[in-house]
Amino acid sequence: MLNKKDIRYCLDKMGEMFPDAHCELVHKNPFELVIAVALSAQCTDVLVNKVTSKLFLKYKTPEDYLNVSIEELQQDIRSIGLYRNKAKNIQKLCRMLIDDYDGIVPADRDELTKLPGVGRKTANVVVSVAFNVPAIAVDTHVERVSKRLGFCRWKDSVLEVEKALMKKIPEEEWSVTHHRLIFFGRYHCKAQNPKCQECPVLDVCREGKKRMKRLGA
Secondary structure (H helix, E strand, O other): OOOHHHHHHHHHHHHHHOOOOOOOOOOOOHHHHHHHHHHOOOOOHHHHHHHHHHHHHHOOOHHHHHOOOHHHHHHHOOOOOOHHHHHHHHHHHHHHHHHHHOOOOOOOHHHHOOOOOOOHHHHHHHHHHHHOOOOOOOOHHHHHHHHHHOOOOOOOOHHHHHHHHHHHOOHHHHHHHHHHHHHHHHHOOOOOOOOHHHOOOHHHOHHHHHHHHHOOO
């Protein structure tokens, strides 16, 4: 695994590559963000934004989602994967927000994870983006990049990856690092065909060096 000096080097390089890394889910408030992140499971942000551009015009409050049938809500998000389950969770989530939180999205991660369809990753995104609470949400990009670069171990679970990153990255940088790791994984260190040959951190990346060797570079 990389030492602190090499991790710092990687973080600085990612900062140079993606100085404006941010949450790409379009939203106007914490409630819209919760809905968008819940919809984004196993789905691209681009598709979610396409659906929510119409969805958020129709549904403004938790009550709005409960004032339609489950079939109507399913139809409104039909182009998104797992739409039946997501529609059911959204209505349950809205019911719980009204009953337990006066219709207001809680700013506490543990409270957020009580909401249907909201796991630890979703909760971390919401507290970080909506409430400016330092957090690192480990999605598929963050996990892949962290393991390839050696920020953590290959066998680490998602929670272990999160804990390793929290331990090795200064708390005040958690949120921005989370976005930069996502951008780095989404646009550079891709699952298929990562851009190793032009990677600024190749000299400290064991996986990248192995890949280049296999390609005969």
